[in-house]
Amino acid sequence: MLKNHDRTAGIVIFAVSALLFYNTHDYPPETAEFPRIILSIMLILSGWMILRSFVLADWRSKTYEEFFIHGGRFVLAVSMMAVYILGINYLGYYTTTLAYIPLMAWLLGFRNRLMIVLSTILYLALILVVFDILFERQLPKEFFMP
Template sequence: MAGLSWLAPTLLHETSPMNSEPANTAHEPSRGIDPDLIAGVIIVLGAGALLTRTSDMPGMTALLPVTMLSALILLGVLLIGRCVLRRRRQTVAAIKVFDNAKRFIGIVASIAIYVAAVALLGFYTSTAVMIPVVAWCFGYRNLKGVLLADLIFTGGIAIIFVLLMGQELPTEFFLR
């Protein structure tokens, strides 16, 4: 009987005449692979692969990529750890991988368009265009806020990379 102790709260919850709430699914183990686990593994593997490419870079040039990729690896490991803990506690109900497939495809497409735009138009132009477009797509409609965020982000990147680090980002199409 001790092996079925996990079942007692569920049975009491479902059969209680005073309780009209649906059955508690928080104690059901999940079926299949947790999407967070997949994401964590992909993040760790991708960031690790990119981290190996920073070994030929000069010290100051490699500082930012190494820091960011190391942080991504750490966050990926934390994501994997969280999934393992959830599975051990068996407190995970079935998780939907995609709440909105169109939104996911839109995000992937916008990343691909941004990467292509950086190569074709230059970093600053594509970033200055992409920030308001993405903000608009996610429902942020305050034009002053979007333009201010765009100016701060793009200007901050320019200050950090060009002035402080002396690094050139992909040249703008009108300066080539």
């Protein structure tokens, strides 16, 4: 099973999405709406990914790459995500994300500095508009704000 990357990823994403969707039943209705929409999309797309892995299994090559092409990068990514999640509580969402996106991109080998800076700024601007302005939901406060 681990040789078919689409199937493995699809099953993991489907299981995690289903678990998270189930956990939203405790949320107030107005708060649960957005996560349920996103998780529903993830469930549909991961289900499609799983089905596609069976349908296309006969058409694709039977030689598969290793599931973890570069194990060190996987460990680095998981470690960085853990530090990022912990950092949000102490530094705030925007500060942590401002450090995380460029650092993660650089550590994973992306070297186009202009694109790193632009994508970080655009992402943070989009999050600001969507959550702080449209949804009026404040993200974790920054460490320098009272």
